Amino acid sequence: MSINVDNTLLDSASSVEELALDARVGLTSTPKSLPPRWFYDARGSELFEQITELPEYYPTRTERQILEAYADDIAAAAPVNTVIELGSGSSTKTQLLLDAWQRAGALQRIVTLDVSTSALAEAAAGLAGRYPDVEVRPVRADFARHLKDLPTTGRTAIVFLGSTIGNLDPAERGRFFEQVRSALPDGDVLLMGTDLVKSEQTLVPAYDDAAGVTAEFNLNLLQVLNRKLDGNLPIEAFSHRAVWNSEQERIEMRLRANRTVDACLAAISLRVHFDEGEEMLTEISSKFHRKGISAELAAAGLCVQRWWTDPLEAFAVSLSG
Numbered sequence: 001m002s003i004n005v006d007n008t009l010l011d012s013a014s015s016v017e018e019l020a021l022d023a024r025v026g027l028t029s030t031p032k033s034l035p036p037r038w039f040y041d042a043r044g045s046e047l048f049e050q051i052t053e054l055p056e057y058y059p060t061r062t063e064r065q066i067l068e069a070y071a072d073d074i075a076a077a078a079p080v081n082t083v084i085e086l087g088s089g090s091s092t093k094t095q096l097l098l099d100a101w102q103r104a105g106a107l108q109r110i111v112t113l114d115v116s117t118s119a120l121a122e123a124a125a126g127l128a129g130r131y132p133d134v135e136v137r138p139v140r141a142d143f144a145r146h147l148k149d150l151p152t153t154g155r156t157a158i159v160f161l162g163s164t165i166g167n168l169d170p171a172e173r174g175r176f177f178e179q180v181r182s183a184l185p186d187g188d189v190l191l192m193g194t195d196l197v198k199s200e201q202t203l204v205p206a207y208d209d210a211a212g213v214t215a216e217f218n219l220n221l222l223q224v225l226n227r228k229l230d231g232n233l234p235i236e237a238f239s240h241r242a243v244w245n246s247e248q249e250r251i252e253m254r255l256r257a258n259r260t261v262d263a264c265l266a267a268i269s270l271r272v273h274f275d276e277g278e279e280m281l282t283e284i285s286s287k288f289h290r291k292g293i294s295a296e297l298a299a300a301g302l303c304v305q306r307w308w309t310d311p312l313e314a315f316a317v318s319l320s321g
């Protein structure tokens with residue numbers, strides 16, 4: 001079965017315009033940076049799926065372990081009929097929750113929201129097949145901006161898994177939680193996965209795996225720029241870096257120019273220069289403590305009601321309202 005992806009909030013033309021804007025700002029800043037959502041073209045989404053299966057990348061399987069153990073507990077604590085999944089990707093872990101909500105008997109509607117049309121379309125077909133009596137609505141949108149534009153009917157859980165919240169810096173998280181708070185009437189909830197602070201020896205390999213999949217994922221960003229903005233960035237001149245920033249408790253993915261690079265993005269008439277050794281920040285992946293994330297939620301008026309974790313406390317799933 002195929003279900004149309006709703007592109008009205010983010011069509012491909014506006015997406016290219018937004019990339020143009022981000023590239024113009026990010027590539028002329030010091031240090032250079034780009035927002036991580038541009039990783040997820042069809043190839044990038046596929047590479048991310050491969051990352052989730054790497055031996056070093058513990059977050060996905062740990063979160064799945066938590067959901068496997070506690071899905072019924074979660075469904076009981078959050079008796080909802082509408083699920084809005086943000087940054088849904090392939091929605092595979094979400095099925096554990098949806099099964100539990102369905103067992104509880106009230107599941108009526110699933111809205112999935114992602115920037116990747118290909119991931120949305122594929123996931124929606126799977127969900128519609130698995131939950132034939134449930135309305136499935138894939139919406140192409142940016143979770144950081146479009147929450148207020150989503151239909152909210154019925155008792156709702158906003159589900160935000162995978163520690164995607166870690167991609168936002170503290171100010172962006174503050175704004176995001178405010179939006180969640182205004183989108184959720186009393187009684188509605190946010191179910192969120194957060195990766196927890198742990199040793200650098202575990203964190204760095206998770207973002208710099210032996211097979212080089214994360215490196216390919218990071219470098220694919222240059223292909224996205226070249227393809228969408230008619231650029232000629234020499235991919236082979238760059239290498240992948242994953243660095244633990246212990247002060248800000250986040251992994252930083254960077255692309256390092258191994259030589260001087262002079263290139264251009266013709267579609268936006270932008271010349272791009274990298275010095276040898278210069279690094280561009282392509283993603284932050286913040287790691288959390290229970291206390292810190294609870295305080296951030298509280299600052300937006302959200303209270304943590306439940307907190308589920310794995311035995312090693314590598315990852316947590318929280319329920320707030």
Ligand code: AVJ
Pocket residue numbers: 051059162163164165166167206207214283284285
């Ligand atoms: C999907 C944003 C949660 O930060 O761990 C994985 C993306 N980047 N490996 C993460 C990612 C490099 C992932 N998130």
